[in-house]
Amino acid sequence: MSNNSNEQRVIVVGTRQSALALTQSGQVIDELKRISEQQGLGYTFEIRKIITKGDRILDVTLSKVGGKGLFVKEIEQALLDGEIDIAVHSMKDMPFELHEGLMNGATPKRVNPLDCLVTRNGHDLDSLPQGARVGTSSLRRSSQLKNRRPDLQLESIRGNIDSRMRKLETEGFDAVVLAAAGLTRMGWEDRISALIPEDVCIPAVGQGALGIECRVNDSQVRELLALLNDRETDITVRAERSFLGTLNGGCQVPIGAHATIISEEADGPLLELTGMVGSPDGETLLKEIKRGKDPEELGKKVAESLIASGADRILAEIGG
Numbered sequence: 001m002s003n004n005s006n007e008q009r010v011i012v013v014g015t016r017q018s019a020l021a022l023t024q025s026g027q028v029i030d031e032l033k034r035i036s037e038q039q040g041l042g043y044t045f046e047i048r049k050i051i052t053k054g055d056r057i058l059d060v061t062l063s064k065v066g067g068k069g070l071f072v073k074e075i076e077q078a079l080l081d082g083e084i085d086i087a088v089h090s091m092k093d094m095p096f097e098l099h100e101g102l103m104n105g106a107t108p109k110r111v112n113p114l115d116c117l118v119t120r121n122g123h124d125l126d127s128l129p130q131g132a133r134v135g136t137s138s139l140r141r142s143s144q145l146k147n148r149r150p151d152l153q154l155e156s157i158r159g160n161i162d163s164r165m166r167k168l169e170t171e172g173f174d175a176v177v178l179a180a181a182g183l184t185r186m187g188w189e190d191r192i193s194a195l196i197p198e199d200v201c202i203p204a205v206g207q208g209a210l211g212i213e214c215r216v217n218d219s220q221v222r223e224l225l226a227l228l229n230d231r232e233t234d235i236t237v238r239a240e241r242s243f244l245g246t247l248n249g250g251c252q253v254p255i256g257a258h259a260t261i262i263s264e265e266a267d268g269p270l271l272e273l274t275g276m277v278g279s280p281d282g283e284t285l286l287k288e289i290k291r292g293k294d295p296e297e298l299g300k301k302v303a304e305s306l307i308a309s310g311a312d313r314i315l316a317e318i319g320g
């Protein structure tokens, strides 16, 4: 698992085998190599692909086979077994509670958190034709898009980003909704027809950010990862995740949140958090914006305020 001498240590990075997961892991390895050289640590890195149960049953609705936990369980087991030392996750797919003995070792700098439209004819949300067919399987996205454009036909679409973009052509969608971050990381920004502004669609908790899981007792890796942590991303994502945790929201509920640092004060940064809970039909969108210093407390306060306005009833109806 770890060698006595830094010079010899090979750090093994486990990844799922989707194009996005491989790209993200490769980009994190490049950064870690740069840091390791800069600091004279002499680590080398190796990538190991792990095929999870979630990847093997892509044809079944995720909620029917046990949700996103499926993707994570086997990766966490490989970490616990010492088969891999690091696992790179999209923050929005990272479970709320990690396995005992594991931790998030770093939250690197977030890229664009917004959702975007990939369309066949270069439309934005307002210029899409009446009744256009839009592919997304996220209740958060469909709820907010229906609220803005009740005429749109929102249809379920699954698969990796590459296959969703292919379905734009092969299944006759007018548009598909994707996270801008995934396309940016893949180098496919030119496929983005339009970003969906935050006043229309609040992103998923942690969207655009990564989390890097490691073992609590692996101090070498923890020290290395700490150098990749971005304080602003870390603190804003913590507020968003506290919001989600207070609402007890899984991945299949229309919940969104986005926090930013609005000013640096003598006693630390001041955060602003927007939280959203919507009904699946898009008729009700509850939103709340609050400011605060403590990220966990702020997330909890925004969630409690939405619960007081009826978010708990919406979530109970969905049956989360």
Ligand SMILES: NCc1[nH]cc(CCC(=O)O)c1CC(=O)O
Pocket: 090, 091, 092, 093, 161, 177, 178, 179, 180, 181, 182, 206, 207, 208, 209
């Ligand atoms: N749900 C799948 C998923 N998980 C992470 C990303 C990429 C965006 C990110 O890192 O936040 C995507 C694709 C998407 O939502 O379009």
